[in-house]
Amino acid sequence: MAAQRGAGGTWLREILRRQRRHEARRDSLAAGHVRSPRLAEGTRKTPKTPKTPKKLANLTDPSSPAASSANAPSELVPHLSQDPFTSVLPSLSNFTLHALESLKFKYMAPVQKMVIPLLLSSKDVVVEAPTGSGKTVAFLVPAFELLARSSDTLDKTDIGSLIIAPTRELALQIESLSAVFSSHCSFPSHSFVGGSNETNNMRRFKELGGNVLIATPGRFIETISKKNLTGKGTSGIDALRSLQLLVLDEADRLLHMGFEQQLTRIFSLIPKQRSFTASDRTGLFSATMTSSLTELVRVGMRNPCRVAVTVKGKEGQALTTPVELSHYYMEVAPRQRLNQLIHLLITLKEKKAGKIIIFFLTCWAVDYFARILPKLKTCQGLHFVGLHGKLDQKKRSKAVEELRNSKEAILLCTDVAARGLDFDDISWVIQFDPPQDPDFFVHRVGRAGRMGRRGKSVIFLAPSEIDYIQMVESRNMKLEEIPCSADARDVLQEIRSLVREDRDLMRRGQRTFVSIGHGMSLGLLQLPYMRELLQAGATAKRRMLLLPGFEPEEIDLDSIAFKDAKREKERQEQLKNEEDERDKQAKKRRAARNAQSWSKKLDKMERRQKKKARKERVLTVPQVREEELSDDEIEQMRKEYALLKKMKKGKLPVNQLDQELDESANSL
Numbered sequence: 001m002a003a004q005r006g007a008g009g010t011w012l013r014e015i016l017r018r019q020r021r022h023e024a025r026r027d028s029l030a031a032g033h034v035r036s037p038r039l040a041e042g043t044r045k046t047p048k049t050p051k052t053p054k055k056l057a058n059l060t061d062p063s064s065p066a067a068s069s070a071n072a073p074s075e076l077v078p079h080l081s082q083d084p085f086t087s088v089l090p091s092l093s094n095f096t097l098h099a100l101e102s103l104k105f106k107y108m109a110p111v112q113k114m115v116i117p118l119l120l121s122s123k124d125v126v127v128e129a130p131t132g133s134g135k136t137v138a139f140l141v142p143a144f145e146l147l148a149r150s151s152d153t154l155d156k157t158d159i160g161s162l163i164i165a166p167t168r169e170l171a172l173q174i175e176s177l178s179a180v181f182s183s184h185c186s187f188p189s190h191s192f193v194g195g196s197n198e199t200n201n202m203r204r205f206k207e208l209g210g211n212v213l214i215a216t217p218g219r220f221i222e223t224i225s226k227k228n229l230t231g232k233g234t235s236g237i238d239a240l241r242s243l244q245l246l247v248l249d250e251a252d253r254l255l256h257m258g259f260e261q262q263l264t265r266i267f268s269l270i271p272k273q274r275s276f277t278a279s280d281r282t283g284l285f286s287a288t289m290t291s292s293l294t295e296l297v298r299v300g301m302r303n304p305c306r307v308a309v310t311v312k313g314k315e316g317q318a319l320t321t322p323v324e325l326s327h328y329y330m331e332v333a334p335r336q337r338l339n340q341l342i343h344l345l346i347t348l349k350e351k352k353a354g355k356i357i358i359f360f361l362t363c364w365a366v367d368y369f370a371r372i373l374p375k376l377k378t379c380q381g382l383h384f385v386g387l388h389g390k391l392d393q394k395k396r397s398k399a400v401e402e403l404r405n406s407k408e409a410i411l412l413c414t415d416v417a418a419r420g421l422d423f424d425d426i427s428w429v430i431q432f433d434p435p436q437d438p439d440f441f442v443h444r445v446g447r448a449g450r451m452g453r454r455g456k457s458v459i460f461l462a463p464s465e466i467d468y469i470q471m472v473e474s475r476n477m478k479l480e481e482i483p484c485s486a487d488a489r490d491v492l493q494e495i496r497s498l499v500r501e502d503r504d505l506m507r508r509g510q511r512t513f514v515s516i517g518h519g520m521s522l523g524l525l526q527l528p529y530m531r532e533l534l535q536a537g538a539t540a541k542r543r544m545l546l547l548p549g550f551e552p553e554e555i556d557l558d559s560i561a562f563k564d565a566k567r568e569k570e571r572q573e574q575l576k577n578e579e580d581e582r583d584k585q586a587k588k589r590r591a592a593r594n595a596q597s598w599s600k601k602l603d604k605m606e607r608r609q610k611k612k613a614r615k616e617r618v619l620t621v622p623q624v625r626e627e628e629l630s631d632d633e634i635e636q637m638r639k640e641y642a643l644l645k646k647m648k649k650g651k652l653p654v655n656q657l658d659q660e661l662d663e664s665a666n667s668l
């Protein structure tokens with residue numbers, strides 16, 4: 001078994017050693033050594049490789065402002081082109097350049113170099129570029145530039161650029177970057193996202209305006225249809241009459257999340273003449289292009305330019321994730337999965353690896369682990385943050401902020417955080433459960449290794465899931481095995497004691513068990529007989545019952561109390577009421593029985609006896625189809641049946657039955 005292979009920490013030391021080597025190489029580049037960029041601009045132009053040592057020397061001069069800024073020149077960060085934003089023609093406005101300067105962005109990333117001129121010259125674009133390659137700036141710069149270049153004078157509540165994003169977190173993240181541009185010009189940014197207070201939001205929009213509007217689809221449609229949105233007494237939809245640019249970020253996710261209807265509605269809200277003028281554009285951005293996007297392109301775009309930015313691997317093959325991102329897998333039995341996870345987290349903490357993201361399959365799983373992990377003795381000193389789609393917006397935003405502000409937090413999340421979220425210093429992405437949709441592998445791991453930084457990902461696979469590797473590798477990603485550690489402590493008993501102390505935890509664990517179907521790793525006390533399980537259907541139940549390594553514990557689940565005294569009191573009251581009700585019903589049944597007349601009771605007894613006799617007949621007469629038997633066999637059966645009847649009536653002693661049966665068989 002994989003769990004026995006390899007001593008703990010050896011592979012990790014190797015990985016960390018490689019990382020140090022990479023960093024040392026990067027430092028040597030800073031000292032002026034040549035390295036060619038790996039990021040190729042797929043369909044259009046090949047990147048200019050730095051050739052002249054002189055130019056290199058200038059760019060890497062540690063005393064130059066570029067070298068000292070976070071936006072290191074392209075020799076140091078191979079994801080940036082050689083072209084600064086100042087090279088865009090016609091030139092970008094001063095405010096845009098100032099905003100980029102304040103962000104310390106001097107050189108364009110390849111996707112920016114290709115997309116900005118296209119959008120500025122009235123082209124629709126469909127953009128596919130790897131995770132963390134700089135797509136946001138590629139559409140935000142045109143979003144502001146187009147407004148500055150337009151001959152229309154915009155009122156503050158006229159929406160000139162509209163950016164639709166699939167999740168609230170992503171929309172808010174784009175808004176915060178957009179706000180940097182707004183602070184350098186007179187075009188305000190605003191967001192309409194689900195979960196926020198709509199009335200307050202509309203008031204702020206009316207007061208401060210939102211020429212660049214970032215929104216999630218549902219909330220956008222809800223708000224834009226409001227009559228008093230702009231305070232001008234007309235329909236909010238009028239705010240779209242000067243729309244210059246529509247961007248669908250993570251476009252394939254928008255479709256995947258079932259937003260088709262909303263997107264069609266958004267297209268229909270946009271002024272009709274827009275599709276015939278030369279001054280409007282649509283941009284679709286994603287790290288993965290799926291076939292479902294084709295329909296969207298057909299409905300909403302006119303002859304779009306397709307831009308594909310690809311990463312070249314060592315052998316020149318196109319990669320879907322950055323080269324700096326290394327992928328690993330661990331073959332681990334479900335029962336050991338949590339033990340190995342905790343061991344990995346502790347080892348990474350000791351090595352000061354930094355921030356980590358762990359992906360789980362369901363909201364229940366995130367909720368359960370975010371509660372139970374901090375309580376484990378082995379996890380003391382680890383800082384866990386939970387994020388999933390069922391949390392209210394306040395908690396979701398708080399979780400994102402907590403991760404941003406911490407140096408070594410561990411985010412436990414569902415795929416709500418798989419797309420677009422940009423935390424610049426995630427060192428490891430751990431996939432506790434493989435994603436249901438294989439496309440999400442790319443997006444999940446893409447939270448690390450962004451814009452030239454090193455990152456690592458590991459996916460936990462049960463032996464039965466090992467074929468997943470082939471599927472990932474068919475997408476040009478190489479997965480290396482890291483062995484399980486023999487040093488991992490078993491936390492099952494500790495979890496069981498915690499669960500035993502708090503009914504709330506037990507119930508959350510049960511729901512998690514049902515939601516992801518491999519409960520042994522969760523420390524459940526016994527296979528719960530519960531409604532959810534019954535509803536889960538036969539296949540799911542079978543899957544759970546067949547789990548290898550599951551050791552149920554004999555325990556009365558009703559005896560586990562809530563820690564919260566109020567809830568426990570309510571539960572006890574409910575239990576008491578249920579018991580009283582049961583007693584009442586039993587009493588009622590007894591009374592009804594006693595009240596029956598003797599004749600009725602006799603009838604009932606007779607019916608019962610008849611039923612019993614019928615049952616016995618069924619048991620004693622073999623139920624076979626005559627046509628399947630020969631005449632001799634039927635004769636034999638008749639004889640045997642007659643002997644059995646004789647024995648039953650007491651006319652044939654039991655010890656003679658065998659003899660008689662043998663004789664009857666031989667006589668045939």
Ligand SMILES: Nc1ncnc2c1ncn2[C@@H]1O[C@H](COP(=O)(O)OP(=O)(O)OP(=O)(O)O)[C@@H](O)[C@H]1O
Pocket residue numbers: 070071080104105106107108109112129130131132133134135136137286287419420421422424446447450451
């Ligand atoms: N020109 C630039 N110079 C330096 N850093 C940049 C530049 N453009 C973007 N970045 C940084 O690169 C990181 C990734 O950018 P961004 O979030 O836009 O990537 P993305 O392509 O949208 O990724 P994903 O597909 O995961 O959403 C961000 O931290 C951003 O600040």
